Amino acid sequence: MNNHEIDYKLYGDDMQFVEVELDPDETVIAEAGSLMMMDDQIRMETIFGDGSSKQGSGIMGKLIGAGKRLVTGESLFMTTFTNEGTGKKHVSFASPYPGKIIPMDLSELDGKLICQKDAFLAAAKGVSVGVELQRRIGTGFFGGEGFIMQKLEGDGLAFVHAGGTIHRRDLKPGEVLRVDTGCLVAMTGNVDYNIEFVGGIKTALFGGEGLFFATLRGPGTVWVQSLPFSRLASRVFAAAPQRAGSESKGEGSIAGGLFDLLGGDRK
Template sequence: GMSSGFKRMLTGQNLMVSDYSFKGENGSGVVALGTDFPSKILRLNLQDYDGKIVCQKSAYLAGSHTVDIELAFAKKFTTGFFGGEGFVLQSLTGEGEVLVKAGGTLVKRELKIGETLRVSSGCLVAFTKDVEYDVQMMPGFKNVLFGGEGLFVTTLTGPGIVWLQGMPPDRMISEIIRRVGPAGGGLGIPIPMGGGGAAAGDAGTD
């Protein structure tokens, strides 16, 4: 319904979604999907992760009709107040497969109970439901001033699995603008290509 559509919009998706169904009497059909940005595509079966994955805003690409896309908010007030895009997340629940997009190198990391991983904001792609998510201020004045990673970092605490991306789209766009300049001049720009489609997601996450 419309209410579900507006909720999807808050997570960075379109108001409407397209459904593709095979109507033939036998055999199967093929649907080709792509992203609006050079990306790797991570293929996940929700049943392998207790029926739920939490993703960064706009990370969801496609999924089975049995998958629900819902809003998920950071639990801590500090995350919402300071974390920017990290405040609103996508909760993918149900049964079946989902395709999630990521830029640059894709890394899968399993966290033990109580183990904490600190990552640059924007590099998070997805995590399993038991991972604790927060955004914290970068410690140390020198780190804030000269670290180049911004004022805040994302912290992920296990147990669970997290997926990270090496080149978030916003960061790549900023790098292009920095190298080319607002007037469009400058030298050539090395652009990392994700490539590989769903197969890259299967092979590049271990």
Template structure:
């Protein structure tokens, strides 16, 4: 839903041509004008097992991020939340696992000053920055993987080419296609690894462990060989296959797997039917010895 090109200039002021037009800024398809961000010097990924990213903005620079991801922003940074091109653009983002709304962060401070924006994730994640043009101008990700990006990056729907991959591949029919000039910050659960595949090289992965892959990689599924593997291996009936050439990013702890494990340990099977466990402070928080039952019952 965004489509634009941008210059390599990282100047902190807008330059106007003879006709008054801005010559060194980038304009997204929905009309947002801003200077490109040099993420090599302006971004910092912090933390170990659960990371955040802090991005430094100069005047008139714009960062586009998933709504609800902001941890803090300093004085002079403004946030504008929009559909980023109308309801159709918002619907497309919803289909790729993002929010229908996006947030643009712009620094409106004086020349020579800078503002900060810090973004976090909705589950314990690693964060990786990727320059899209380094991977053939296109990166395909699992739904909801994008955290933030240059405001000129296109976020589009990528459909599984085969029906079986859509039904059984673990990611559904709709993936997230990131194209254009600029950088993207992608999140992954647990340990994040990268594999570079040669021409025709096949990598078989557990469904849900996929974070993304570069342009040129083919995405499909295959049936798990062996009846005992299917019944007792814990990986299900199908595995995802990725065929090179290209780059693949994988996550060691898919959020869906973590949620499923937590739900299986909740009394009542994770259906909201939790039962009080004697001595564990659950249920109604009734009175206990010494009159401390009320406070004990509310603790977890």
């Protein structure tokens, strides 16, 4: 066992946070900015990459680890939290948007998990956060996640977050599941991942479901989210005021509509 063995507890329903319990000298790594709260005598340190032994101890290994995180759209830095006290201490991390936190025991997933680029939240020290390149051209261009996805490797515990409700699906050998490209959260390394055209010009142009979907072929395990952050953001943007100064006029209220109708100015 190369990873630190940590205990945890999840709180909340749709806006969750995870509380990690650290024994003396145990360490957890997390995305920069995900900290919610922590006990006294926990030392916080910012590092390049993920701090795993796979990066190597030299400066070049650290730069490579940080570079991998950069191409996945994440920060160059991660943060470690180490219990320097004599008893058990707790540190908590929160999701960046509404959804669920999924505990992933990599020792039960053949040591490898592939997930969307912004899914990783925190993990036991020793878990490697790397890059998974999509080798198929179609998957890279139309897969919703581009050529690059996150790859978590090790035998420890990792926490992945996603939007809405999370559904786990265990695929049998040869079983196929078609998923909206934005709804795919994570999959085990043995799942065959490809992209297919929806089919039919009318369906593609007017169906409202996009031109492509992900085809996942078992055996393996897949996690799917009901509300991708991109879908949530697009709905929020569509409902937001589109004109400068509309907030000051109270758009959406009766008074605001009356002033717009009469062409009045509140200044």
